Amino acid sequence: MSRPRLDAPRGVLQRPAPEGRIAHERFAPSAALEPFVQHFWTVRWDLRGEPPVLAETLPHPCVHLVFERGRARVLGVQTKRRFRRYLRGMDRVFGIKFRPAAFQPFFPAPLSTLTDRGLSLRTVFGPESHALREAILGEPDPRRCVTLAEDFLCKRLPELPGETARLRDLVERLASDPSLTRMEQVAALVGMEPRKLQRRFSAAVGVSPKWVLQRYRLHEAAERLVRADVTDMAGLALELGYFDQSHFIRDFKAVVGRPPAKYVAEARAATRK
Structure with missing residues (x-):
């Protein structure tokens, strides 16, 4: 039986939404898939x-596997600002979120070739994936859905090289160690020499260590x-590794789409609804 994930999701930007009209659930993987999959989500x-x-x-x-409205895709790391989608009518999406670098053993090329791209599930997993999609x-x-996905992946589990596992753990440490x-x-x-580390990240993670650091600091x-516990924007910028407040605000606005002050105002408006 799949278990719900109780930890709060990171990277979800706050927007006002009608109460009780949108449900987001996450489920932990089985022990066999835990080295590869972070969670299933819907x-x-x-x-x-x-x-x-x-x-x-x-x-x-x-990397995510995403099932929605007649199609199933493998989505590489998305680096172009934020992901945006308008939810309309009545619908649903089901996805599988792999741990950093952990999709590389499933993919016959450097993960950088999948960055900012999407491929059909069939292209990566072959014609047998059609039955899973349907x-x-x-x-x-x-x-x-979690059970169906687990059964499919467990029959196709590759070896997880030790170096890939170490890169996976390193990326996850970057997320948790500010x-x-x-x-x-x-x-x-x-x-490791920085240039060599960059090559390893490109092949196994799909992005550079610098990108990972910036993205997790913006998370x-x-x-x-x-949480509204920030009273000193300049101090927060320094904590996150920025030289000054202006560089932090610039990066935040470039990725999030609005400056920190406006984002805070929108987030507080969302929580009041």
């Missing part, structure tokens, strides 16, 4: 009679701003 919405709702996220350095798209119970803010720190942590910033 978003369901019923906005009939309501205006569209803009959903926005700051993507993680992870089964998941026809199954309304998300827990049953003291790591510079490329030099990361290279020293693993005892941290968005979360801290929503």
